[in-house]
Amino acid sequence: MTTLAKHSRSATPASPSSKPRGGFRQSGDLRIALFFIAPALIGFVFFYLVPTVRGIYLSFTEYNILGDPEWVGMENYQAIAKDPLFWNSLAVTGQYVFLNIVLQTALALGLALLMHQVAKSTIIRGALLLPYLMSNVIAALLWFWMLDYQIGVVNQFIDWAGLPRVAFFGSEEWAIPTQALINTWRHMGYTALLIFAGLQAIPGHVYEVAKLDGASAWQTFRKITTPLLRPVLVLVLVVTVIGSFQVFDTVAVTTGGGPVNATRVIQYYIYQRAFTESDFGYGSAIAVILFLILALVAFIQMKFLKGNESDLD
């Protein structure tokens, strides 16, 4: 905030000789500013602002694309409260989010610490980042093949190890963990790089002092690394949670919500209600609920984990 204020002050243009200094040329700047933000403003208004308002409005209507939306008040929300498929989608998504938090954060933190200790080369970081640059669809199909029940290479190894083959996508208990594993594979390196950047930002002399005082590796990690890394960890957590709540692509390409309802995650359910069953009002209402959940999650994480305060300040 301070930087911003400083900049806007220094951003006062040196007035050209023709204009008096006190005028700030504010009105002139407003007109030219409007010209510069006009295209972005069009995009903002038509594809972000209006749709947000319209989405909320639609959630109070019954609308099947043909004809006009019909106002029904809270009916959609009342129906959702009694909809077992909605609660199932919430539970399934919650399970997916939880697995992602645990797997992704733990693995990424470990990886970041390893990189910080033994190797900082760009090539290693690049190799770890590679899965993140692939689309969800590619990640899903690649693992759909590798985890295939019949001839997937992973099941071949499981077979060799003398264990029973696993129906990663076909069994109800494995379907969501499998989706979470795919997502973890895709995001692990990226998250590790974020944490790694945070580790690099901790000044070296802090560690030197700890070393001089004879702190053990674990003590250094607990008492220095963790608190100083907190803002980055909170950011990673927010990004992971908000991203995982919106899982769709991998599910849509591999299991399509099944087996039974095992992977019918929230966004997939919205998609089905709105586009397969042409029930836009109902779909919009679930989308509003998802929006509220995400806002709440972000708020809680920022508020109670004090994500924007670092002990370094």
Add this chain to the structure above:
Amino acid sequence: MTTTTNRARLAKPAACRRPFNARRAGAWALLVLAIAVSVLPFLWVLRTAFSTNNALASNATSLLPADFTFGAFLRVFGLQTPAEAVAEGGSGAAIDFWLYLRNSIIFSSITTAGAVFFSAMAAYAFARLRWKGRNAVFSLFLGTMLVPPIFTALPNFLLIKNLDLLNTMLGMVLPYVFMTPFAIFFLRQFFLNMSREVEEAAMLDGAKHLRIFFQIVLPNAAAPIATLALLTFIGQWNEYFWPLLVGSQDDVRVLQVGLGVFKSQSPQGAPDWSGLMAATLISALPVLVLFAAFGKKIVNSIGFSGIK
């Protein structure tokens, strides 16, 4: 700062830690394992794409192609007759990844060019111009980052439908082409830190804002703009949900959507694995090429783009 130093001092002195080699070796081993998990699946895709479906079942674990063939690529590019395709384990349904490749390139290029350029213009107004309500409008723009894409996707779909633009390239690019909140945020940071002097000199010269923007600001920010364009292009290339909603017909279908369709076409029981992996490879290739050429730029941008 003082707090941390004090805290470190408070830590109980423990037995002096000597970094012994076994530990480093262990760390390296874990790192190599993580790299293997990240990279080996791509080799597996490559190997499968050059295999024959019939040979895959009996030769499921070798890193080399099973019964080497280009058949899968021919099939994916629609160069095999349905009979040939079925004989090699394909579904025989018409599929043309040339078309999807072209559509993906058009879709990603237009949205990237538009979003980066228009966002740069907006970022200039937010960073270098003084006007009433600037910070409020900027906060509004930033706020849109919090709205989940699925939420705006439904009304946006209705808008595109009402405009009669479903299954057109225009309908697909419209929501992205004007700006992305992240691009504005990203570029504004760089514009804020740009030195004022050059601009002021130009002002005295009587240069107008448009000239300053094109001749001073844009060239000076070439590096971050290139990074942003790279990240935006990869993001657009990987986009699935919106193109799935709006571009379901062949002539506008992009690769990611085509992949999904191809997968669902695969005959039940014995999927066309080599065809699917060939298609996957084709879809991944442009990003892999970009990564090979600009990997360092991408890797170094991660600390920053994490705010996204």
